[in-house]
Amino acid sequence: METIAIINLKGGVGKTTTAINMATLLALKHKKRVLLIDNDPQGNASQFFNCYDGEADTCGAAKILQREKPEIISKKGIDVISANISLLKADNTLRTSTERQDDRMKNYLASILGEYDYCIIDNPPALLMCTINALCAANEVIVPITLDNWALDGIEMLATQIEELQALNNRLKIAGVLLTNYRKTPENEVAEKWLRAHCRYRVFETQIRRSDKAIAATYYKQPLEEYSPRSAAAVTYRKFVKEYMES
Ligand SMILES: Nc1ncnc2c1ncn2[C@@H]1O[C@H](COP(=O)(O)OP(=O)(O)O)[C@@H](O)[C@H]1O
Numbered sequence: 001m002e003t004i005a006i007i008n009l010k011g012g013v014g015k016t017t018t019a020i021n022m023a024t025l026l027a028l029k030h031k032k033r034v035l036l037i038d039n040d041p042q043g044n045a046s047q048f049f050n051c052y053d054g055e056a057d058t059c060g061a062a063k064i065l066q067r068e069k070p071e072i073i074s075k076k077g078i079d080v081i082s083a084n085i086s087l088l089k090a091d092n093t094l095r096t097s098t099e100r101q102d103d104r105m106k107n108y109l110a111s112i113l114g115e116y117d118y119c120i121i122d123n124p125p126a127l128l129m130c131t132i133n134a135l136c137a138a139n140e141v142i143v144p145i146t147l148d149n150w151a152l153d154g155i156e157m158l159a160t161q162i163e164e165l166q167a168l169n170n171r172l173k174i175a176g177v178l179l180t181n182y183r184k185t186p187e188n189e190v191a192e193k194w195l196r197a198h199c200r201y202r203v204f205e206t207q208i209r210r211s212d213k214a215i216a217a218t219y220y221k222q223p224l225e226e227y228s229p230r231s232a233a234a235v236t237y238r239k240f241v242k243e244y245m246e247s
């Protein structure tokens with residue numbers, strides 16, 4: 001099982017959009033068995049898959065941190081483990097635990113190893129205990145970024161954290177940086193060129209194009225492949241997943 005953490009310490013860079021569309025493309029187009037873990041207390045991916053319960057005092061992702069068996073919900077050809085704000089409470093409790101804190105997700109995934117080809121983990125824009133658990137369970141990290149003045153600061157900070165975590169998880173590697181919400185402007189082309197020349201990690205060839213359909217698709221709760229397969233965002237997500245799988 002390939003376990004991929006989608007992460008950036010910045011919010012609004014397309015982590016959830018990437019997790020949702022990558023997971024559904026791997027399942028529907030590439031016929032892979034996919035588990036998506038919503039590991040963000042905001043529960044955006046859970047909302048998308050209609051398995052968000054804002055009132056519930058626990059959630060699948062919280063149960064993983066508590067060494068309990070999470071519910072698995074089947075949606076749109078993939079299995080989903082949901083999150084809500086209770087994940088934050090479980091996270092705080094774990095943080096003050098005297099027991100080992102970083103191996104909960106890793107142990108859970110080890111127990112279901114043969115059941116999936118891919119596990120995609122959508123993360124919050126912060127290094128919570130749940131994020132550290134994801135990085136200790138994952139073997140690959142994909143870092144979505146948008147091109148703005150501060151995009152690169154985020155990567156450096158994250159890279160430092162990941163390098164520290166490699167002491168706990170030596171399988172962990174950064175698969176690559178993914179340009180999301182991309183618009184071809186002269187400024188962006190310069191920024192992209194600079195990034196490709198200076199980033200010490202692989203930058204995927206494919207840029208995920210900005211498209212209004214990507215925003216609309218979230219209202220209809222449909223993956224882009226279903227909502228608007230010919231939109232620039234859908235086309236580039238297909239291309240990206242192919243590029244990822246071929247590497
Ligand atoms: N390719 C895209 N084109 C247009 N809007 C996008 C695209 N990707 C993401 N968005 C929008 O940007 C916002 C942030 O994306 P999201 O995936 O929620 O980021 P994150 O999970 O990193 O906070 C959302 O409103 C989302 O619909």
Ligand SMILES: [Mg+2]
Pocket residue numbers: 015016017040044123
């Ligand atoms: Mg998100």
